[in-house]
Amino acid sequence: EVQLVESGGGLIQPGGSLRLSCAASGFTVSDNYMSWVRQAPGKGLGWVSVIYSDGNTYYADSVKGRFTISRDNSKNTLFLQMNSLRGEDTAVYYCARAVSPGEGLRYWGQGTLVTVS
């Protein structure tokens, strides 16, 4: 069974750093296309970042230069390192898996809340 479990969220002051983790089971993270998507309170979904199976990474303009997506193959875990945090980064952060690029995000975690205040 495919499972994605995020952790690492919490309350952080503006300018601070936080690292989110997404522990995967039932599949191999490095063989898949893994994304981070966020949702500010009462707002819509916002794409944050994606890492392809070949290791290429992409970021939304709003987080470029501040956030870094990575993975640990030995732990089968996805990460999002978030630096220089701002109030507008406050959101529930979801990790999600696409089996193939362009075929949608089929599997989602439960989300972890990051509050910048």
Add this chain to the structure above:
Amino acid sequence: DIQMTQSPSTLSASVGDRVTITCRASQSISTWLAWYQQKPGKGPKLLIYKASNLESGVPSRFSGSGSGTEFALTISSLQPDDVATYYCQQYMWTFGQGTKVEI
């Protein structure tokens, strides 16, 4: 960057109605479009991928169409369980702003 615009923002309809949500891309994205359903307090659920492919387990009353810059999600007969917010997403990236469906 490609922008995705959904309409309407909110849709109110009756049980059994046929409802359509549209999503417009600021430039052609071929058929690289997915649709998601999100119920209150829950994470998103994939409904449609590559514009018109129904995800396994999704009721057949949901369908997707379109290519290029114009896309649509149709619910052929609206059910109470369909109350949710629906989002489109282009390729692996930008989401639309969402359409809230009410009964």
